[in-house]
Structures are given as structure tokens and as C-alpha cells.
Amino acid sequence: MLPWLPENVSSYGGQIDSLFLLIFWITTIVFVAVQATLVVFLFKYRYRPGRKATYTHGNNTLEIAWTIAPSIILVVLALLSRATWDEIKAEMPPVDVSVRVYAKQFNWDFIYPGPDGVFDTADDLTLENELNVPVDKVVKLEMLSRDVIHSLFMPHLRFKQDMVPGRQIDGWFKATKTGEFEIPCAELCGFGHSGMLGHLKVYSAPDYAAWVAERWSN
Amino acid sequence: MTEAAVAHGHEEHHQGGFVTTYLFSMDHKMIGKQFLLLSLFMMIIGGLLALMVRWQLAYPEEPVPGMAWVPEPYMYEGIIPPETYNMMFTMHATIMIFFVVIPILVGAFGNFLIPLMIGTRDMAFPILNMLSFWIAAFAGVLLISSFFVEGGAAAGGWTAYAPLSAAEVYTGVGLGQDLWIVSLVVLGISSMMGSINYITTIINMRAPGMTMFRMPLVIWSLFITAILLLLALPELTAAMAMLLFDRRYGTTFFLPAGGGEPILWQHLFWFFGHPEVYILILPAMGIASEILAVFSRKPIFGYRAMAMAMIAIAFLGWVVWGHHMFQSGMNPTMGMAFMTTTMVIAVPSAIKTFNWLGTLWGGNIMFTTPMLHALAFVSMFVIGGLSGIYMAATPVDIFIHDTYFIVGHIHYVVFGGSVFAIFGAISFWFPKMYGRMMNEALGKIHFFGTLVFFNITFFPMHIIGVGGHMRRIYNPLQYEFLVPLQHWNEIMTFGAIGLGLFQIVFAVNFFWSMFAGAKATQNPWNANTLEWEAPTPPPHGNFHQIPTVYRGPYEYSVPGEKEDWLPQAQPGTGVAAAH
Numbered sequence: 001m002l003p004w005l006p007e008n009v010s011s012y013g014g015q016i017d018s019l020f021l022l023i024f025w026i027t028t029i030v031f032v033a034v035q036a037t038l039v040v041f042l043f044k045y046r047y048r049p050g051r052k053a054t055y056t057h058g059n060n061t062l063e064i065a066w067t068i069a070p071s072i073i074l075v076v077l078a079l080l081s082r083a084t085w086d087e088i089k090a091e092m093p094p095v096d097v098s099v100r101v102y103a104k105q106f107n108w109d110f111i112y113p114g115p116d117g118v119f120d121t122a123d124d125l126t127l128e129n130e131l132n133v134p135v136d137k138v139v140k141l142e143m144l145s146r147d148v149i150h151s152l153f154m155p156h157l158r159f160k161q162d163m164v165p166g167r168q169i170d171g172w173f174k175a176t177k178t179g180e181f182e183i184p185c186a187e188l189c190g191f192g193h194s195g196m197l198g199h200l201k202v203y204s205a206p207d208y209a210a211w212v213a214e215r216w217s218n
Numbered sequence: 219m220t221e222a223a224v225a226h227g228h229e230e231h232h233q234g235g236f237v238t239t240y241l242f243s244m245d246h247k248m249i250g251k252q253f254l255l256l257s258l259f260m261m262i263i264g265g266l267l268a269l270m271v272r273w274q275l276a277y278p279e280e281p282v283p284g285m286a287w288v289p290e291p292y293m294y295e296g297i298i299p300p301e302t303y304n305m306m307f308t309m310h311a312t313i314m315i316f317f318v319v320i321p322i323l324v325g326a327f328g329n330f331l332i333p334l335m336i337g338t339r340d341m342a343f344p345i346l347n348m349l350s351f352w353i354a355a356f357a358g359v360l361l362i363s364s365f366f367v368e369g370g371a372a373a374g375g376w377t378a379y380a381p382l383s384a385a386e387v388y389t390g391v392g393l394g395q396d397l398w399i400v401s402l403v404v405l406g407i408s409s410m411m412g413s414i415n416y417i418t419t420i421i422n423m424r425a426p427g428m429t430m431f432r433m434p435l436v437i438w439s440l441f442i443t444a445i446l447l448l449l450a451l452p453e454l455t456a457a458m459a460m461l462l463f464d465r466r467y468g469t470t471f472f473l474p475a476g477g478g479e480p481i482l483w484q485h486l487f488w489f490f491g492h493p494e495v496y497i498l499i500l501p502a503m504g505i506a507s508e509i510l511a512v513f514s515r516k517p518i519f520g521y522r523a524m525a526m527a528m529i530a531i532a533f534l535g536w537v538v539w540g541h542h543m544f545q546s547g548m549n550p551t552m553g554m555a556f557m558t559t560t561m562v563i564a565v566p567s568a569i570k571t572f573n574w575l576g577t578l579w580g581g582n583i584m585f586t587t588p589m590l591h592a593l594a595f596v597s598m599f600v601i602g603g604l605s606g607i608y609m610a611a612t613p614v615d616i617f618i619h620d621t622y623f624i625v626g627h628i629h630y631v632v633f634g635g636s637v638f639a640i641f642g643a644i645s646f647w648f649p650k651m652y653g654r655m656m657n658e659a660l661g662k663i664h665f666f667g668t669l670v671f672f673n674i675t676f677f678p679m680h681i682i683g684v685g686g687h688m689r690r691i692y693n694p695l696q697y698e699f700l701v702p703l704q705h706w707n708e709i710m711t712f713g714a715i716g717l718g719l720f721q722i723v724f725a726v727n728f729f730w731s732m733f734a735g736a737k738a739t740q741n742p743w744n745a746n747t748l749e750w751e752a753p754t755p756p757p758h759g760n761f762h763q764i765p766t767v768y769r770g771p772y773e774y775s776v777p778g779e780k781e782d783w784l785p786q787a788q789p790g791t792g793v794a795a796a797h
Contacts, residue, residue: 054580155686166474194692
């Protein structure tokens with residue numbers, strides 16, 4: 001399954017992918033074991049006339065065993081998930097760059113606070129569908145919607161956050177690699193949902209400085 | 219009904235003519251068959267909608283073959299526009315969930331089986347029963363009519379998230395979304411009527427000797443499902459009313475401009491929606507248990523554990539709804555809470571799977587058509603259940619939420635689970651329902667074709683989901699990162715077309731056998747449960763004499779018995795008399 005994941009360029013993507021891989025191994029082993037058992041039983045216990053099935057109503061020891069074993073595995077998975085979930089969704093690390101995002105039918109407006117670092121001032125800049133960030137820096141996104149629920153999805157950053165009108169939701173990511181990556185919308189938002197697409201551009205430090213200089217050149 | 223009244227009723231059989239026999243019958247068996255036929259018809263519509271969605275995904279913006287006649291603005295010379303596409307997947311899901319799976323499992327088999335399997339003559343409230351069917355049929359008419367109003371049918375997804383669904387301006391759909399709401403409220407009334415009937419009947423009208431723990435597991439499953447429906451539907455109705463009021467009467471429950479909260483809709487919808495999916499699967503689990511026991515010629519392994527597991531699923535189903543909302547913007551701490559409960563609810567399903575395997579172990583397995591479907595149920599449900607674990611882990615869900623991974627999971631549990639169980643149930647109880655056998659050769663051809671093409675259609679959804687392929691999108695080629703996955707879309711569409719074609723085999727088998735199939739004996743499967751004590755097909759009143767129950771439902775291959783089956787209603791000691 002893992003080769004099909006998009007390339008991971010996210011600081012926390014590795015943790016998500018590792019958890020994914022662990023679940024993949026657990027579920028694959030269980031899948032193979034259960035299906036193989038099923039097939040073996042179907043062959044071994046197929047009907048033959050004159051033969052009688054083994055008359056039994058069950059086995060309490062087995063019931064206990066196959067209640068406890070899955071429970072342990074699942075509780076461990078839950079515990080392993082907590083730290084990553086809290087890190088991504090519940091906590092905000094020290095922020096290097098902030099961008100405000102307004103989602104609307106059917107594009108993303110990215111608002112940069114500009115060199116003064118403060119939103120709602122004269123040097124704010126709005127770019128449609130273009131998110132420009134420096135590599136290896138924590139980017140905070142202040143996410144809002146102008147109309148319906150959208151969802152900012154950056155597959156390569158392992159980032160997804162629903163954007164709900166009437167409230168601001170903050171999220172963060174740190175890109176580990178330069179490049180250009182797509183930003184689809186991941187929550188049905190109307191007839192233009194498909195094709196609602198932004199582009200994330202991750203710059204090296206010098207290139208980012210050049211971009212800033214060029215954009216706010218006055 | 220007294221014995222004398224029943225005997226009298228036998229003589230006056232069908233004096234009412236066509237209308238009271240086939241249209242406005244108060245006989246639970248006829249009402250069950252009415253639900254079955256209505257649902258099979260709706261399944262065709264739901265299936266065709268799916269085929270069109272699959273066509274668009276595989277060949278974006280190419281005309282659908284044979285659909286050039288559809289007028290604008292629904293289609294443009296066979297090409298599906300995005301507005302119509304959104305209607306198609308919305309209505310596909312709504313129809314399949316509300317007008318196919320639930321009415322077949324609960325309306326058709328609940329009705330047909332409950333009185334027969336608990337040994338009584340009919341439901342507690344026959345008039346209410348008749349009304350429940352006609353109200354459901356009316357709800358169906360309302361839903362289908364929504365295609366033909368201005369603005370078209372609902373297009374906000376079957377989950378109808380607000381504000382998209384709460385104001386006409388966001389989708390362009392007006393009356394169609396309102397009809398969707400009203401149709402589901404009306405259908406809810408029908409289901410609640412049915413629930414009252416089923417619960418009352420099961421509690422009050424069991425035959426002498428039929429204790430709760432001698433009831434077949436399918437009856438347990440229908441009993442639990444009826445309780446879930448009764449508790450969940452009023453809440454959905456309230457949510458739907460709030461949505462309709464936002465749309466039409468100036469309220470702002472879900473509209474932020476007026477102080478409303480969009481996430482509230484999600485809580486209200488999923489608080490119903492999660493018990494709803496257990497409503498979809500529990501009767502299927504019950505059916506699988508019945509068929510597996512009969513054709514393994516063995517008692518169900520762990521009967522009490524199986525009943526308790528279903529009860530556990532029903533209870534836990536109320537506290538997991540937030541797992542649909544991990545990325546919704548709700549407090550992340552709630553995400554942790556719901557992840558924990560979601561992991562826990564996987565356990566009873568695992569228990570049931572192991573008990574099904576235990577039922578097969580040491581059996582004397584007969585590969586009849588019903589048995590093949592029940593085995594496929596177990597096998598495919600395992601896949602669906604395992605894929606759920608990925609989503610339960612909240613960090614992984616960040617990536618796979620709203621991707622095709624979810625769509626794959628849904629279809630493995632609802633089609634791979636519930637629909638295979640439905641095919642199993644139809645082929646198993648068809649003799650009792652229609653007095654004739656279905657054709658085994660056609661049954662097996664349909665089964666194998668369905669199994670193979672089902673997997674071709676739905677397994678790759680996990681693959682493209684892992685690739686990040688979003689759900690509910692109209693044209694994957696608009697995204698560079700999805701272009702390498704596009705061949706999977708073509709493969710899945712090929713699978714879907716094959717899957718659809720093989721259902722023709724089922725339709726032919728079903729209708730041909732109803733009129734010209736081999737006449738069925740009273741108990742063609744040598745099964746123990748009470749419905750096989752009644753004549754084939756049963757008359758009004760079901761039994762010549764109400765049976766007395768002496769043992770549990772799964773006394774197969776009892777040592778010391780000559781036959782490998784021992785009916786519940788057969789008196790006599792036998793080794794299992796004390797059970």
C-alpha cells in the first residue's frame with residue numbers, strides 16, 4: 001500500500017506514515033490469517049455423506065482469548081496515535097510564518113501579512129490559489145470560509161483541515177523539501193468542488209527571501 | 219387471533235380478491251414481499267446511478283452511452299455536468315441506504331421472518347404493518363420525484379452537510395433537497411411503525427417454549443435493530459426538520475450569518491448516522507449466522523457471545539459518531555475520545571467473525587447458493603472491518619478522510635456485507651416465500667460473477683484512496699497527482715459494468731423461479747427453525763397449530779440422533795433436550 005502514498009514532504013508526515021505502516025502490517029496479517037483459515041476450513045470440513053459435524057456450542061476460553069487479543073492490539077494503536085494527533089491538531093509549535101486562508105466557492109484566497117507580520121494592515125497581500133512558504137519553517141494557517149464547508153488538503157504534507165464558515169480554525173505544517181505541490185479541496189462544496197485547486201510552493205531560504213523582496217518591492 | 223378464527227380464515231382464503239391480497243394485505247408475509255419488490259426496483263435505479271458515476275470517473279466528460287436523450291441541463295448530449303454528477307452520487311447513496319438495504323433487511327425479512335420464526339400467526343399490529351409499507355412506498359415516490367423538479371434532485375451528498383444543504387444558493391437545488399428531507403422523514407415514520415410492531419411481537423408473541431435465548435440469531439438481530447431504529451429516527455427527524463426550517467422558514471440553526479453552527483448539523487446527522495450503519499449490518503450478521511449454521515450442519519459457535527456481541531455493538535454504536543468528524547474542526551480532545559470508543563467497537567465484530575469461523579470448524583459444509591453468499595459475507599466483511607481500523611487512528615484519518623479509502627470501506631461493509639447477506643437471505647428463504655426453489659446453477663453463476671466483479675470494482679478504491687484520491691470529485695484528471703492513478707478508475711468502471719450485468723442473472727432467476735421454479739417441499743434445507751414447520755408457502759395464520767419449542771435453534775449433528783438435524787418444535791428427549 002505504501003508505494004501508493006504521495007511523496008511525504010512534511011515534518012510530521014513520517015509519524016503518520018509509520019502509523020499507517022504499522023496498521024497495514026497488523027491488518028494484512030489478520031486478513032491473511034482469517035481468509036486462509038476460512039479457505040482451509042471450507043476444504044477440510046466440506047460435506048461428505050455419512051459424516052457428522054462436530055457437535056459443540058462453543059468454547060469459553062476461546063471467547064475470552066479472542067476478545068482480549070484484539071482489545072490489546074486496538075488499545076495499543078489508540079495509545080500510539082495520541083501523541084501524533086496532539087502534536088498536529090491540539091498544539092501549535094513556535095510559528096515562523098503565518099498565512100490566512102479564506103476558502104470560498106471555488107478557490108482559496110491566501111492572505112499574507114507582509115513584512116510587518118500583522119494581518120489587516122496595509123502591506124497585506126492576497127493571492128488566489130497560491131501558497132508560498134519557506135522550507136523547514138513552521139507555517140501557521142488561519143483557516144476561514146466565506147460560504148460553505150471546504151477542506152484544505154495537502155496530500156504531500158499529510159495535511160487536512162475542514163474549513164467551517166463562522167469560525168477560524170488554526171493549523172500548521174513544516175515542509176521538509178522545496179517544490180510545488182497541489183492543494184485540492186476535500187469537502188464537497190458545490191458544483192465547482194472538483195477542480196477547486198491551489199498550489200503550494202515551497203522555497204529554499206534564499207528563494208523565499210527573493211520572493212518576499214519581489215512581492216513587497218516598495 | 220384464536221384458533222377458531224384462524225381456521226375460519228383459512229376457508230375464506232383470498233375472498234378479498236386482488237386488492238386485499240396483493241395491494242393492501244395485512245399479512246406480514248405479503249407485506250414483506252411488497253418491501254422486497256419495492257426495494258429491488260429501487261436497487262436498479264441506485265445501481266444505474268452508480269454506473270453513471272463510475273463512467274464519469276473513468277472517462278471524464280465523455281458522453282455516457284445510450285444517454286443522449288436526457289434533456290439539458292441534466293445532461294448535454296449524454297455528457298454529465300458537475301451539477302448532475304453531484305446529484306447522482308447523492309441519490310445513489312440515499313437510495314441504496316434508505317430504500318434498498320434497510321427495507322430489504324428490516325422491512326422484507328423482518329416482516330416475513332419474525333412471526334414465522336417465533337411461532338406466531340402474524341405481527342402484533344397488522345394494520346400498522348400495512349401502513350408502514352405504503353408510507354415507505356410514498357416516501358420512495360417523493361424521493362424519485364425530486365429528479366423531475368426544477369433544480370433537480372438533492373446534490374449535497376447523502377450526508378447533506380450544512381451550509382451547503384441549508385441554503386438553495388449554494389447548490390442551485392431547491393425543491394429537490396426539500397423533497398429529499400421530507401422523503402426521509404416520511405420513511406422514518408414507516409420504520410418507526412415497523413419497529414413498534416417488531417419489538418411488541420417479539421416480546422409478547424413467542425410460541426410456548428421459545429425463550430429469548432432459544433430465538434434464532436436473525437430474530438435477535440432484527441429485535442436489536444428495531445430498537446436502534448426507534449431510538450435513532452426521532453433524532454434524525456428533528457435534525458431534518460431543523461434543516462428544512464433553515465432552508466424555507468428563515469431559521470439559522472446551521473447558518474453562521476444568523477449565529478448558527480454548521481458543525482451542529484454534523485453532530486446531529488452522525489448521532490443518527492452511526493447507529494444507522496449498525497442497523498445496516500446487524501440483520502445481515504443475523505442472516506449469516508442462520509445460513510452458516512444450517513449449511514455447516516452444526517450449532518452456531520458461541521450463541522450467547524453472538525447475541526451479547528450484537529447488544530454490545532448496539533450500545534457502543536451510540537458513542538462513536540464523532541469518528542466521522544475527526545477533521546471537522548471540533549475540539550481535538552473529542553477526537554481522542556471518539557478514537558478510543560471506535561477502537562473498542564471493533565472488538566465485538568471481531569468476536570463475531572471468530573465465532574463464524576468456529577461454526578465452520580468441524581462442520582459438514584454444503585456449498586449451496588445461500589451458503590456461498592453467507593461465506594462471502596464473512597470474507598468481505600472482514601476486509602471492510604479491517605479497513606476501518608486505519609480510519610479509527612486519527613492521525614492516519616487526517617490523510618484518508620474524504621478519500622476513496624473511505625468509499626472502499628463503505629462498500630465492503632454495505633455491499634460486501636449487507637448485500638451478500640441479502641442475496642443469501644433471498645435464496646435461502648425463497649422456497650418458503652414463494653413455494654418454489656430458485657435455480658441453483660443460475661444462483662452459482664450470479665454468485666461467482668458478483669464476487670469477482672465486486673472485488674474488481676471496490677478493492678482498488680483502497681489503493682487510490684491511499685494515493686490521496688478525494689471522494690465526490692467530478693474529474694480526477696484536474697489533479698496532476700491523480701493522473702498516475704487514473705487507470706485504476708478505468709479498471710473499477712469495468713468492474714462496475716460487469717457487476718451490473720451479473721445482476722441480470724439474479725433478476726432472471728428471481729422472477730422466473732417465482733412462477734416456474736421447481737416446487738419446494740416444506741423444508742428443503744432440513745433446517746431446525748420454526749418457519750420450516752409451516753406449509754410452503756404458509757397460509758394466513760402461518761401454522762395449522764402453534765408449535766411448542768423444545769430446544770434451541772441450532773441442534774444440528776446431535777450425537778445419538780439418526781438425522782443431522784433436530785427441529786426446535788420436535789418433541790422428544792434426544793441428547794439436546796436439556797439445552
